[in-house]
Amino acid sequence: MIWFSALVLIPLMAVVVTAIDGGWDVFWSTITSGQTSAAIKLTVFTALGVTVVNVVMGPLIAWVLVRDRFWGKSALEVLIDIPFALPTIVAGLVLLSLYGPDSPLGIDIANQRPAVFLAFLFVTLPFVVRMVQPVLEELELDVEEAAASLGASRFTTFRRIILPSLAPAIAAGAALSFARGVSEYGSLVLLSGNLPFKTEVTSVRILSSIENDNVAAAAAVATVLLVISLTVIVLLDVIQRRVAARG
């Protein structure tokens, strides 16, 4: 417990204290300033969007990996983990060379909002897949057969038997993927261009506050992110309980 407190709670408290230190007015004016609130909005909504995509695609990919046999499956297994293993700045460089001004695909999204979305998507892809996969492997086939022999269609079996079993894993993966999105820095700085009001995200905003020696402003933004992340994680937990109980 002490270990946990030292590692997690004390730094979190320090951020909140620093934010409040500057006084309520400073806090409020910082986060409501046009540039900062635009950055917060962009970050949160993009992270939410990416999380939704992951919630849909993650279980699908996990399903294919667990249930299907095909050529190159083990290669795909390794590929899934690349966003985990790659230093994020390297990922940024890869994205820049692929979707930047010199794109070999002819897709140039540099300095545009889709760049942020893409970078988030890239780094968060493995979370849901890797959370769902082991649970799916544990699911016994005879449970699905039991549902079938009771008259359940494939769809009903999925909705009432499989999905409720996967819900906790999907929720955990979604929470991780959202938190990672909100905090992402390295993979997007190169491609997004960090244009204020357009493609600047909160992590970049925090960094520039620090560079301008405005620790209070940085802490204020950090506190807002903290609150949003906590809310999303709690919400996901509530949703997951609902789905698991509905079965």
Added chain:
Amino acid sequence: MSIEVSGLNKSFGDFVALQDVSVSLPTGQLTALLGPSGGGKSTLLRIIAGLDKADTGSVTIEGTDATHLPAQKRNVGFVFQHYAVFKHMTVAKNVAFGLEIRKRPKAEIAERVDELLRLVHLSQFAHRLPSQLSGGQRQRMALARALAVEPSVLLLDEPFGALDAKVRKELRDWLRRLHDDVHVTTVFVTHDQEEALEVADEIVVINEGRVEQVGTPDQLYDEPANDFVMSFLGEVTHLAGTAVRPHDIDVATAPLLAGAVEGTVSRMLRVGFEVRLTVLTVGGEEVSVVLTRTHARSLGLEVGATVWLTVTAGATVVPAMRPSLAG
């Protein structure tokens, strides 16, 4: 006839699981598919349920051709060896599942679930999760779940195989009583001959993908079709080229009868009320003989004694198919 299976063949790669299997299972009876592990009995059951597809052959359930019907449409109750519970649902919800899918009115479902849980003695556990039940209770819940949809046939795949011996025996008796109450055509797979003999009205013996014999427990025990059926249903020994049960051999201390085989007692073991002898015949066969303690005492038997063996008149005898070294 409730279930008609004819000409079924099924292979998994090189492995032939079923080979031209045809059986008719009568309505309202409790039938056991008995045989050693890997003999194809579970495959047969799964094909009847529609969980596996046969390569060739047909399955008819209650007069309708079910060969190409998916499992969902066969109206078959299936109970799995490892219970296959829906872990995230309460016991009552598990039992209600099939009825909810059929969109029955809520009140009707509640009433039926109540009735079934009473039948399987789980009323007080209705709101527990399956993980809070013992293995035997989980299997009873699975049985109630399968019975809820009023299936035309109930199929059980080694239903008591994962339970310990005591619970297995209790559930076996209970299944027999349940069947006498509910009367649904029931087929269960087992590799335990005692279970089959005790519970079933009729037994289908399956070995290496083929039906060896079909009959009542008495028929199988008294008139086994071959050496395999005989040895699978009880202890067997070989005397003068025939397979015979060890308690169906008469022991004499003098060559009174023609055709008696001479031998020496090489081992003598007293277990409770019976005495087990191993007799080494002059022909080099090792024959096991079981007699009562009183009888052995009256003959004055001991290790090294010379005896003459004959098969008891009227005993079940089958010609030995495989050359036997150990007798």
